Amino acid sequence: MAWKTVRNIINTHYKCLGLDMWIVNFLPDFIFHVLLLVSLLALVASFVLDSIPFVSTNAKAIQLASAVVLAIALYFEGAISDNDAWLARVAALERQVAVAEAKSKETNTVIQYQYRDKVRTVKETQVVVQERIVKEAAKMDAECRVSPEAISILNQAAGGKQ
Amino acid sequence: MKYAVLASALLLSACVSVPVERRFPSVPAEIQAPCGNLQTIDPATNKLSVVVDSVVTNYTQYRECQAKTDSWIEWYTKQKQIFESVK
Numbered sequence: 001m002a003w004k005t006v007r008n009i010i011n012t013h014y015k016c017l018g019l020d021m022w023i024v025n026f027l028p029d030f031i032f033h034v035l036l037l038v039s040l041l042a043l044v045a046s047f048v049l050d051s052i053p054f055v056s057t058n059a060k061a062i063q064l065a066s067a068v069v070l071a072i073a074l075y076f077e078g079a080i081s082d083n084d085a086w087l088a089r090v091a092a093l094e095r096q097v098a099v100a101e102a103k104s105k106e107t108n109t110v111i112q113y114q115y116r117d118k119v120r121t122v123k124e125t126q127v128v129v130q131e132r133i134v135k136e137a138a139k140m141d142a143e144c145r146v147s148p149e150a151i152s153i154l155n156q157a158a159g160g161k162q
Numbered sequence: 163m164k165y166a167v168l169a170s171a172l173l174l175s176a177c178v179s180v181p182v183e184r185r186f187p188s189v190p191a192e193i194q195a196p197c198g199n200l201q202t203i204d205p206a207t208n209k210l211s212v213v214v215d216s217v218v219t220n221y222t223q224y225r226e227c228q229a230k231t232d233s234w235i236e237w238y239t240k241q242k243q244i245f246e247s248v249k
Contacts, residue, residue, distance in 0.1 A: 115190070
């Protein structure tokens with residue numbers, strides 16, 4: 001139960017990375033650039049500089065090691081590029097979200113003003129109409145008496161009860 | 163236990179906070195207030211002016227609720243447009 005809760009919290013708030021992306025985030029990019037350059041140079045050197053005794057005697061080992069390092073460095077160069085592309089998309093989305101939030105607040109302010117304006121008009125109308133009722137009350141009451149049945153019907157309708 | 167803590171720390175260090183978080187748009191507090199009940203008339207009265215006054219009060223209340231409902235419709239329509247503009 002507790003583990004489920006922890007897992008839900010992690011899944012909701014965090015995105016877990018694969019080991020490769022973790023390494024890309026953990027180590028600075030220049031390390032992979034240097035590894036790529038060094039492995040490339042070592043590979044070329046193992047073919048070209050066979051006049052140097054150390055290189056000529058260990059050519060196969062240098063070629064193998066530099067090929068492996070080159071492959072790893074190339075993989076991580078791709079991962080860095082992919083990561084950068086995603087970061088750019090995230091940044092673009094964050095900008096869009098910020099703009100949307102600002103627009104949303106602005107819309108709420110406009111709606112609030114419009115609502116207040118409508119309610120003010122309604123209240124003002126009510127005041128004017130009630131002033132007329134006060135003026136005409138005597139005449140209305142003299143000419144017409146409302147039966148209790150009519151009031152009961154109106155109250156039933158207003159109360160919404162059967 | 164030591165290894166479990168170490169492994170958890172290592173695993174969690176590979177997790178990053180999800181960067182883009184969208185909040186549900188807020189609603190103006192005024193339009194969230196519920197509409198009140200309609201006013202009833204004192205059964206003991208037989209005056210037309212009292213009846214008319216009550217009817218006017220209820221009409222006013224209807225107009226206020228109408229404004230509130232219109233605001234909600236406008237809020238939904240505009241917020242939906244804004245929400246869908248983010249892709």
